[in-house]
Amino acid sequence: MFGPKNHDCRTRRIPSQGNSARRVQRAVLGADFTQKILCPIAPIGSVRGGGASLPPLSICINTQTPLVQFLPPTDDVRGNEAAGAPSTLDGLREGIDYRYSPGGVTRMVYPLVRRLLHERVLDQAHWVALNPTGPRLIRIGELTLHNLSIENARMAGYGKVKEAIWGRIHELDAVEEHDDLFWSDAFSEYAYYNRFTAELIRSLDKELDFDAFYIHDFQQLAVGHMLSTLKPKIFRWHIPFDASTIPEKWRSMLSTYLNSYDVVVVSARRYAKSLLALRPKGKIVRLYPYVDPADYSLPENGPILAASQRIGLQPADEVALVVGRMDPIKGQDLVIDAMATLALSYPLLKLVLVGNGSFSGSQGGLGLSKSAVWRAHLEEMVKERGLEGRVVFTGHLGQEELDCMYQRCRFSILPSVREGFGLVAVESWLHGRPVIVTERAGIAELVRDGGNGLLFAPDAPGALVHQMQRLLDDRSGKLSARLAKNGRVTAKKCSLDAAERAEAELLTDVTEAS
């Protein structure tokens, strides 16, 4: 979806910010939370590589979700492995033999690693991830993917714990439900998975002598502690962080794990502030998540029309777009309810829901059924509210069709009841479409209501309906144009260019400090 690709000749690329992104805001939180450092962006070569005195780095990245999923595991790849040669994607077809994993983490990490390798900030990168159906090793240029798998019996326990952490952090489950989580048998399997991962990383480190470790997301939190190395370790916490939601009985364990990292990166200022409650020993850094504008295109009318017809949209339809995996946390139900209120007054309004399950929910991944259950629930809601024909479920869309949907819509909505950040709002801005954003998303701190987007509180009755009406009633298009124009400017803060500088500095700081 966002791997190296040839853009269709019928599309225009969304202009990248290039070197125009001259400043990136980064808050470094230590003893004095109010201290804020604005880092002027210097040419990338002065940080690492590019003829500078500092040698490029070798890092090990760890995520739960693998960059590439196989559909299903292919004999070609297995054959390569059996022959002892490193596997590659050469000769395999994207979308048929494999796909790039959907979801924010891999979508962010891969373009960044690609860029840092290209800019010689990194000279090699190894990426360890859980991939039960993948071959052991895949090489994509200078990036090596190491896939690991654990026995199904252990996977079940691991899945249970990660879903429990997810549910509690997102306040879907009550505190009492998971009070004894870290004493459960399932937790011993979570520990097993993390230790297993740490052991693989340790053996790679023995061979390759990494300069730093970059661990992503809460599923991998214990890996840093289990690595037991003095080398620098960075942890990126991708989901929301609100210390008040964390059960008392979880705190010491979370602290133990977080304390093993030199830096903990979060996606929003309020998460950083809240994280201070656990008093982590390392630095807390806020870095906005990002996308690579080069991965998005502005399709011409032909492809937009074709994509619209394929999913049953009529030319006159006014489309409200929601992009997100099928998960209760994503709040698609709120938009269906809002649609029920607006359907009669706005007969041309159609709601398009794009998205499938995550890696955890997919057959090629962990096979948890959460997304299928949620989609069935949403379909039932549509039926009950008499909205058949007004709500379209597209499932997963490839990047080009997704670009078409952004171009086709009047506005997009990020309705999550909890959201670590919400890069889909940035995608909407890149496509010049106004976006209605939940206050519960990390990106809400970048949204000025009526300036570059519209904000709503998901638990306030009628709030979403009101904001949708503002855009639907904007017949002159002035409001939409203003939101879109200002949104494009805000999107620069969440671009790969901005992230490249900030992440390169972070890696340089942490490796030099060590």
Place this chain on the structure above:
Amino acid sequence: MIGLASLLNLLLPYWPVAVIVALTVLLAWLVGWLVGRLIRGGSPQMAVAARRLAVVMVGLIGGTLALQALGVSPDILLLVVALLGVTALVALRDPLGNYGAKYFSDIYTPFKVGDTIEVKGYSGKVIEINPMTTVLLSDKEQLVSVPNASMIHDVVVNTSPQAWKEVIIPVSISGNIDLPAFESDLLKTLSKLRARLDPRFPPVVTTKARSPQSTDLTLTLMLRRPEDRDAITAETNKRLTEVLDRVRAGRR
């Protein structure tokens, strides 16, 4: 042939010595193993020390008997050993005292690197425990070196919050043990003790040192009641041994 016969004639009178040495080696191994089995539920350091002491005692007795078989008077030998021992003890009294104190404080003194303690009017964070001294970093960022002997002779106050709760059990496992499986099984079995442990602090396994031959870990437990310390330590050591046996046998 003449040479070999002469050599045999020369060595023949000493066969009892060879037998005594061989028996001593065998007995030392057997006694060491037995002692290890007998106190397997206790502290691992104590077990190692007791095994070593038993082996040395058997070796000393065997050596004395061997010398006696050679015609050397054991009285003279024992006198020489005793004199050398006394001389060494007098000459190295302080360092040996510190070393011994360090050895025992590892087992009995309730503090570790990272804790804040008060001893002999000094207070600070323990940043190093070497064979001779315990080094504290004071609030004024001064390094305070306290002889280990003081840790045995003087009153030591551990002022770290919740220090009384903490039980740290060192675990050394062979390098060929499946560490993820070991840790997973250990956490599972220790969760059965949770009624006796502070529910806010689940057990934590930390890797301290690695080599191809072995992995040194620590297991940190937090007690619910201070009087349970000995019972929990003994029970945990017993369970540790069981888990190791299970993982070795490849069972789960």
